[in-house]
Amino acid sequence: xxxxxxxxxxxxxxxxxxxxxxxxxxxxxxxxxxxxxxxxxxxxxxxxxxxxxxxxxxxxxxxxxxxxxxxxxxxxxxxxxxxxxxxxxxxxxxxxxxxxxxxxxxxxxxxxxxxxxxxxxxxxxxxxxxxxxxxxxxxxxxxxxxxxxxxxxxxxxxxxxxxxxxxxxxxxxxxxxxxxxxxxxxxxxxxxxxxxxxxxxxxxxxxxxxxxxxxxxxxxxxxxxxxxxxxxxxxxxxxxxxxxxxxxxxxxxxxxxxxxxxxxxxxxxxxxxxxxxxxxxxxxxxxxxxx
Numbered sequence: 001x002x003x004x005x006x007x008x009x010x011x012x013x014x015x016x017x018x019x020x021x022x023x024x025x026x027x028x029x030x031x032x033x034x035x036x037x038x039x040x041x042x043x044x045x046x047x048x049x050x051x052x053x054x055x056x057x058x059x060x061x062x063x064x065x066x067x068x069x070x071x072x073x074x075x076x077x078x079x080x081x082x083x084x085x086x087x088x089x090x091x092x093x094x095x096x097x098x099x100x101x102x103x104x105x106x107x108x109x110x111x112x113x114x115x116x117x118x119x120x121x122x123x124x125x126x127x128x129x130x131x132x133x134x135x136x137x138x139x140x141x142x143x144x145x146x147x148x149x150x151x152x153x154x155x156x157x158x159x160x161x162x163x164x165x166x167x168x169x170x171x172x173x174x175x176x177x178x179x180x181x182x183x184x185x186x187x188x189x190x191x192x193x194x195x196x197x198x199x200x201x202x203x204x205x206x207x208x209x210x211x212x213x214x215x216x217x218x219x220x221x222x223x224x225x226x227x228x229x230x231x232x233x234x235x236x237x238x239x240x241x242x243x244x245x246x247x248x249x250x251x252x253x254x255x256x257x258x259x260x261x262x263x264x265x266x267x268x269x270x271x272x273x274x275x276x277x278x279x280x281x282x283x284x285x286x287x288x289x290x291x
Contacts, residue, residue: 004028004058020051027058038062040072044079052076056083077131081105081123089113105129119186134187143167147215149232153179154221158249163187170211172232173200200231209235217245220271224257225264233267246277 001007004024009017014025023043030038040059044052060083063070074080080087080101087104089097091113097104107120110131123130145168148155155171156179162169170190174181177196184191190211192204200208212218212235225233236246248254248268258264271277 001028003031003062005054020047020054023047023051023055024058027055031062035068037069037071040070042073042075044074044076052079059083077105077110081128081130082126101128105131121182121186144216145170145214147212147218148172148221149218149223150174150180150221151178151223151229151232154223155180155219156183158219158221159183159187159189163189170215173204173208173229175228197228199228205231205235208232209238209241212236212241212244215244217247220246220248220268222249222254222257224259226259230260230264230267233264233271236271237267242274243276246271246274248272248277248279250279 001010004027006021006024006028009021009025014022017025027043038059043055043059047055056079059070059072062068072084084101086099087097087101088095089104089109096113097109105120106129107118110116110118110120117134119132119134120129121132122128143166146162147170148158148162149172150156150158151172151174159169159171159180160183169184169187171180171184171192173192173194174184175194175196175198181191181193192207192211194200194204208231218236220233223229235241236244248271254268255265272279
């Protein structure tokens with residue numbers, strides 16, 4: 001009872017305690033039998049988050065300290081990833097895939113078994129796969145195409161929102177490993193990649209220009225500009241883009257994000273003088289807002 005933190009319930013009837021407390025009492029009963037193997041069938045279903053973590057923490061600690069083998073049925077894939085050493089993925093009563101967390105919890109395996117699209121990335125907290133549900137989008141008819149200039153995570157949330165609203169998206173030149181690069185890659189967006197710490201090459205510049213020309217509008221996120229990514233806004237000075245609709249999302253003074261000795265500020269200032277450039281972006285109805 002001490003191990004499962006239910007000793008304070010010793011004088012109460014089982015029917016008088018909460019669901020999370022009942023789960024811990026049942027676990028205490030199992031431990032009292034000094035087992036070598038514990039089978040758990042949805043041990044955290046219908047429990048509040050604090051009870052879910054408490055139950056799984058207790059079981060994991062017992063498996064480490066007492067050498068218990070714990071076999072648990074879990075439908076929460078992130079909890080399965082967080083606590084499991086090995087995973088068996090079942091499909092229609094049969095084993096579809098068995099192995100380590102990394103081997104089993106892939107976007108492809110999850111799509112085939114659960115018929116749903118997910119994003120699988122590595123959690124920076126536990127260094128294990130983390131699964132994010134991926135919406136198919138709210139609209140079946142594609143809307144106009146938007147080109148996003150971003151970097152360093154400044155465009156990830158916007159990509160997520162616009163993708164769900166049905167817009168076709170392309171992204172500027174991004175270095176591999178950048179936060180926005182990962183988001184664009186997860187969503188399968190049109191994107192031009194460069195190796196880390198490399199300036200924009202002529203080939204990347206050309207492909208990026210093609211993406212912008214085919215877009216109906218460009219959104220500039222509040223990204224820091226240095227010499228490596230300056231070409232992502234210099235490109236907007238090309239003659240064929242002089243009438244392109246541009247929307248600048250300004251969270252602060254863009255000059256504070258200029259690390260190019262003023263060149264980026266000069267370009268952004270020039271863009272804002274255009275009649276086709278506004279501050280703002282697209283709302284959920286696709287209506288352009290401007291300040």
